[in-house]
Amino acid sequence: MLKAVIPVAGLGTRMLPATKAIPKEMLPLVDKPIIQYIIKECYMAGINEIIFVTHSSKNSIENHFDTSFELKSLLEQKGKQQLLNEINGVLPKNIKIMHVRQGDSNGLGHAVLCAKPFVGDDDFIVILPDVIINEYKCNYEFDNLPAMIERFYLTGKSQILIERVNKEHVEKYGIVDCNNEISNSGSFNNISAIVEKPHKDNSPSDLAVVGRYVLSRDIWPLLERTPIGMSGEIQLTDALSMLLKTHAIEGYHIKGESLDCGDKMGYMKAFFEYSRQHQTFGSQFHRWIKDTVAAV
Incomplete structure (x- = not known):
């Protein structure tokens, strides 16, 4: 494994x-x-x-x-x-x-x-x-990574989990280009380009890298010679862009949704979602939220 x-x-x-x-x-x-x-x-x-x-x-x-x-x-x-x-x-x-x-x-x-x-x-x-996959949004929270692993073994192509985001927010993510191929939840598309935090006016798409990768061993020598990139750091995105020149990479469209807990608003959303769905206190928390909103 x-x-x-x-x-x-x-x-x-x-x-x-x-x-x-x-x-x-x-x-x-x-x-x-x-x-x-x-x-x-x-x-x-x-x-x-x-x-x-x-x-x-x-x-x-x-x-x-x-x-x-x-x-x-x-x-x-x-x-x-x-x-x-x-x-x-x-x-x-x-x-x-x-x-x-x-x-x-x-x-x-x-x-x-x-x-x-x-x-x-x-x-x-x-x-x-x-970045966590929302356990409560749907029944797919644990399907994404196994599907990517299975696909990797089947095709030998590196896999990246991707998700559509608001075009206004692409500057926060690595963004991939899938050549406008038709995409649905749980589908795979070939990636033609990947860029780190592009400006919204120059972004190749609204498909963001979620934070799950299944990578071929071919990435290792590329990482070793990846130059300093954005923010004065060695970016995984840059190594993947180099890998794309010689190897196919696929994007797997997420089932469900991701929650960015490294961002204050994302963390607040995640805390709310997991609080209202908590096995012991979820119903009590949900009633409190309804009462609070009604009182505003």
């Missing part, structure tokens, strides 16, 4: 001051940190080896997935079995997590390259941890 690379070394500047002392990946969505939803997605896709590309300030992520014997003992003594089950389920037993440091913040491309000693000269997956 392919290994997954999850870059968590970013400083989360879009979420300051909340992320001054707390990694953005550890910000809660109700009662679980964002990163736990990402691990769940990996588990549902059958991924059992994960490489965190991390930073010295991100120890709390490592601690979250480590075993806390004191906490488990305390919960056992107090007979809090439900909480104990939740703690035991933070990391599924068949998932192995490895950590590698990204010494300098040199961009997503550099972060991915830092994981090469663990991945080797193999194909691999990249998952951005601040």
